[in-house]
Amino acid sequence: xxxxxxxxxxxxxxxxxxxxxxxxxxxxxxxxxxxxxxxxxxxxxxxxxxxxxxxxxxxxxxxxxxxxxxxxxxxxxxxxxxxxxxxxxxxxxxxxxxxxxxxxxxxxxxxxxxxxxxxxxxxxxxxxxxxxxxxxxxxxxxxxxxxxxxxxxxxxxxxxxxxxxxxxxxxxxxxxxxxxxxxxxxx
Numbered sequence: 001x002x003x004x005x006x007x008x009x010x011x012x013x014x015x016x017x018x019x020x021x022x023x024x025x026x027x028x029x030x031x032x033x034x035x036x037x038x039x040x041x042x043x044x045x046x047x048x049x050x051x052x053x054x055x056x057x058x059x060x061x062x063x064x065x066x067x068x069x070x071x072x073x074x075x076x077x078x079x080x081x082x083x084x085x086x087x088x089x090x091x092x093x094x095x096x097x098x099x100x101x102x103x104x105x106x107x108x109x110x111x112x113x114x115x116x117x118x119x120x121x122x123x124x125x126x127x128x129x130x131x132x133x134x135x136x137x138x139x140x141x142x143x144x145x146x147x148x149x150x151x152x153x154x155x156x157x158x159x160x161x162x163x164x165x166x167x168x169x170x171x172x173x174x175x176x177x178x179x180x181x182x183x184x185x186x187x
Contacts (some may be wrong), residue, residue, distance in 0.1 A: 006091035008034055010065030012182040021115055028059050028122055028153060032175050036151060037066050039173070039182070040118065042138045043149065044068055050143070052104045052134070056069060059086040059120050061091065068118075070096050076103045105130075108137035120123040125155040132161055135183060139167040150183040 004016040008030045020026050035057070037044060045067040051060030054073035063071055075081050083102045090096050100107060106121070113138070131154050134158045138150050150167065152160060160181045162169045172181045 005056075007058070007062055008017055008035060008064055010062060010067065012061065012065035012091060013117075013183075015091060017058060017061060017091070018083055019036055019058065020077075020083060027056065029175065029178065032153065032180065033059060033062055035173060036180065037062065037174070040066075040149070042116065046160060048072075050074070050116040050119040052119065052121040053123045055080050055122070056082060056083075057087055059122065060097070061087065061093070063118070063151060064093055064096055068096075070098075072098045072100065072116075074100045074104050074107050076101070082178060089142070105133060105137070108134070108141060108143065110141070111145060115148070116143060117145055117148050119144060119148065119150045120153075121151070122153040122170075123165075125158070128155075128158055131144075131158055135164045135177060138183075139165050144185070146185055148184065150184070154179055154180045154181065 005019050006014055006134050049063040049068040049071045051073045054075040057073050060071040071090050073084055077102050085099055088094055093127050114127050123131050123170045135151055144150055156177055168186050169182050170182045171181050
């Protein structure tokens with residue numbers, strides 16, 4: 001089952017995508033998405049964006065709408081991947097996207113030569129303490145460009161580390177039960 005939500009900004013503003021209504025999926029609220037892209041500002045322009053636990057793909061699709069050059073979506077739920085591919089096709093953005101059907105933690109533990117300007121992760125809140133592994137794997141397996149940003153959406157009860165090796169939490173922003181934690185190599 002699915003319903004629709006609208007893209008809140010950029011060149012695709014007001015277009016709609018389909019989202020899953022059932023299961024453990026939470027749609028990143030429009031207010032949170034707007035805040036992410038307001039905070040990123042011009043950094044989103046021409047960026048290579050990695051959307052982990054992509055679900056319907058709304059955050060990655062909005063990244064493209066705001067000027068990202070390419071978005072890679074990683075999702076492990078068959079119906080979410082199917083819907084994501086349909087959304088990408090309906091918006092005619094296939095040439096700027098890649099969808100990977102895989103468990104995020106397995107994906108992050110592989111060695112990579114590809115580095116990203118921006119990594120966004122919106123894991124199920126039920127993962128709780130396992131969410132911290134995202135910071136660890138991004139650092140240990142060298143996924144982020146030197147001036148890149150890692151953003152993790154999590155529940156306010158999940159305490160994220162202030163630092164892991166060189167990767168430091170720059171700040172966090174609260175939206176009721178939802179928190180965004182921003183990490184970078186910067187000082």
